[in-house]
Amino acid sequence: MSPTESAITLTVNGARRTVRVSPSTTLLEMVRTRLELTGSKECCAEGECGACTMILDGEPVNSCLVLAVETDGSEVTTIEGIGGAGMTPLQESFLTAGAIQCGFCIPGMVVAATALLERIPRPTESEVREGLSGNLCRCGGYSRISAAVMAVAGGNAAT
Amino acid sequence: MTWFEYQRPQSLGEASDLLRKDDSVALAGGTDLLVALRHRAVRPALVVDLKSVSDIAEGIEVEGDRLRIGGRVVMSRLTRNQHVGRHFPALAQAAAVVGSVQIRNRATLAGNLCNASPAADTAPALLAYGATVIASRPDTTRSIPVEEFFTGPGTTVLERGEIVTAVELPIPPTTIGSAFARVTRRRGVDLASVSLACILDPSGRARFGFGAVGPTPLLAESTFDELATDEGWSRLLAVTSPITDVRAGAEYRRAMLHVHSRRAFQAASEQLRAAT
């Protein structure tokens, strides 16, 4: 039995894209395989790890729990859309804070932290921990990641 | 995931018709449904996305002595809403611990209820606050008290084609005390092994909602006088029937029910005293 594919049009990282997808394709799968943006990662595939975090219409979501067809007309930002040509102060801060080990969780972490700082420009440390607790890092880099976020909070960054 | 068709109806009538089909399922935030689809726990032929149904509200409105939370309202919205924060703090607290930020940005209050998990985080607060579920079909609308909504793990009184368009809560006429508590295996994002909400009003009435300690979320009522005795507490908790599962043992759940119910009662009492 073949699924009915349908064409959806959405804005990904500022560019309008039209893609034909089957209803059971997740946003994550579509972005990784059809749009060939592989920065967003798949780990648990059930919304527990945050490795696939994207910003959908202004809010961070687990893209593994969103059907691609749901995003028709939406605006999506992936890790590839953060910072454009250069790196954002937050990304720089991850580097200098030693927040990166294996790096597999990092794209999701950066997207989630970017969204967090949009909503709360001057978060407390506990707001950072709460805001990122949906992103797992098995290398255990939590304290350095939260230090990296705190370092740029409220425009602290030396850009 | 299995193959399915996807529809995004614009009207309640259309949505209701589609959902009357045997192997259709409703999609609200998708945070439970997509997990079930992935595990092939549900294998629908049709997924009906409710996000464009104009009759299902997206807002939170005060209507007279009631607060009406639209069927499309997501958890993060609840946590930030001033009316919810002011009148129903235990609900705001419960909504704030549903999954992660990413989950709360998708998961709806209505979906949390319809999924009917015994551990549904918002259910204890809704029970304690005396909320009603507004379920609609094109021709009929009914108000279902939350305590009558659940029929078992994963099941509700909703009939095929019936859609939750809102949840309503009576705004307390006087100052009340409230508390929310939860037992989890870790501090970050977790499913509850025990959850509860406690509402006290100045007349001496106590209402408790319990989660993860029975086949459905449970409501129990008592009075300050009753709760001055151990027997009173035992009677209050008699409604619960905790089991042992992967998240906790029955004995621990029972013990935590006692500890956290008393603590919640204490906290709510202090709030009430401070306000009156």
Next chain:
Amino acid sequence: MTGAGLGLSTPRVGGTDRVTGAQRFAADIAIEDVLHIALVHLDCGHAAIEEIHTSAATGIEGVVRVFTAEDFPNPVPRFGPRFADRPVIATGETKYHGEPLAAVVAVSKEAAADGAAAVRVEYKELPGVYSIDDALDPDSPLVMDPGLRTGDDPLADSNVRQRWDWGWGDVDSTEAELVIDEIYTFPMVTHFSIEPHTFAAAPEGGGVTVWSSIQHPYFLQGTLASLLDLPISKVRVHAPDPGGGFGGKGFPKYEPLVAMIALELGRPVRLVLTLEETFQAVRRTNARLQLRTGFARDGRLVFIDAIEDFMMGAYADIAPRVISKSSYFAAGPYKVESVRAVVRGLMSHTTPSTAFRGFGAPQMTWAIESQMDAAARALTIDPVEIRLLNLAGPGEEIVPGDRPADGDWRQALNIAAERVGWGEPLLPGHGRGISVGLKASATAGASYCILRILHDGSVSLIAGTSDMGQGARTILSQLVSENLGVPMERVTLVMGDTAVVPFDYSTSASRSTVFMGSAVVDACQKAIAELRGKTAVQHKVSVEDVVFTPGQISIDGAVYTLPEVLNDVFGAVPGEIIVTGSQRGEGDANHPLGGPASFYEVSCTASEVWVDFETGDFELVKHITVADVGKAINPQHVEMQDEGAAVMGLGHTLMEHLILDEHGRIVNLGALDYRIPTFKDMPATMESVLVENGDGPGPGGAKGSGEGGLLATSPAIAAALSQATGVVIKDLPLTPERVWEAMHGGDEGHEQ
């Protein structure tokens, strides 16, 4: 700018790609025309396969073919790092929950998954061996076909795969004032790398090319060459940087299956495991450790008499090595007169256990250190004092005749005690614990590298270490930069392709800084010698007159930069300096472990907790780790790994355990119910302190590091809980429920 300098925290090499999403992990690499594989497994631990019906699956649009044991040579080829006991695909029966018995190949991941769901298997569930007690019960079924053992194995009719008897002195005649006799258990835990294992293969040039998220690409290359009867040169392994390994990606798992399917189909295929399948593929060896420990009145440890059982799983994988290498150090970092340890590696119908950060030492440390605390309580000696009394000082032996202590471990312990505020008054409900862990590093093994100084003076270093989060690229670049005086940004690392990168034994055992690091220093020295020699010829002076300092050469007061020298040496026709570096550990065939450890990794953990007595819930107020690292080439990298190890230790200490049901199924299969620490589970204060005495065998006196932080987590926290509550817990994890049970549940938990 010249050398990066040893001891400088230069930022992560490769960090930019990781923070922008540009880093390509194994599942991100585009492979043209690739087919997708989904595995079929049964919903029980042990079953006889009667019939596999594949027609419904092959009827699904997009499914190309379904492979079962019948599609492979008969008997199905077997492989494994210690014994060739693991079949490429299950044959006859499945021996653990999740063992693949069929592989569905399709044009899309979705079609492959649908195909896998459509394969119908007739099977009979068989009684299984799901616990240590099961494995030791003579009435239990044999997990391993006795025919697969060597002819005269006296253990062939049992589920004991291997037994070790360690010891020295005479336990029975050693007098002790106090004997502590307890049983400790350490549960099954899984690696949970955020990158699920990913494998791909394609036929190429009369051989096969494989992509794998593997830590030891050369081991995989050898395994495939031998299984496929190919020359090693015809097996090419691409090993992109793993997204977390922790030991779980060390040895081949499903690569042979994937490679054989690719060769059979003549097309590239890829298998990306689900997270659930990774739980079923890899785990830590669970253990039950029964220790009788004798102490003198003054707290001196005088004997250890132990029966130690480790449950390996359905196939041996590297578990025998995990068990022997950790249990051999029967008293950890302590001196002890006599030891008698009976150690058994047991087969079971569970996921094969494998290497996992700490390599058996966390299990051993849990028991040894808990015994030290029990003795301290019984003898009313301070837990720090009893450890200081028994720790081996530099040069003192921990196993007679073996490599003596190579660090000042008492110094590390004292630092941990000081940082946690040992001895300061405690608030009500608070408790502190302190603990020491020892892990032996690599015994034998070789690392090779190729170093090229290109004609503009930049450097290409070709080295086979896998950069899986430890920052190998950074460390090795720093060593090149330091030794040759070439700026970091002009050093490029080439890794992860066995066709161009020379042999490296493994990325494990915290060995890379010491082994590959030394190989890189060796290459740098050879390159310098060659530069000096060539310059001497060019300038018609003797080699002794050519002086190299990092970044430049001087002859009789005249100074030349590296690019100038290269230009000078090669003239109009560009060339380059190409040298190899190597570091070999030959081992010792007569040593029980195949050789003494090249260094010891020792770590101290000190923790303070606050316990909610009514609920058993507790908070980590302070968590200190102190690592004896010899020399931190990049302190930030060492600290971040040590902190990471501590967090991983918090996982198995506080919340992690795989739970099996009576059918041998993993009940908490998946991220929803197998919990690992999150941001909010961090201690309120966490510190990582490094001890640097330059007493290691690596560059600058470095030892390996990065595992130590988890060795001693469990006993330190358990001791803190005991101090706060008065109860003693001997089973992990220390969940609030378990703490509550110990406090409220009658006899259990109270010390005899």
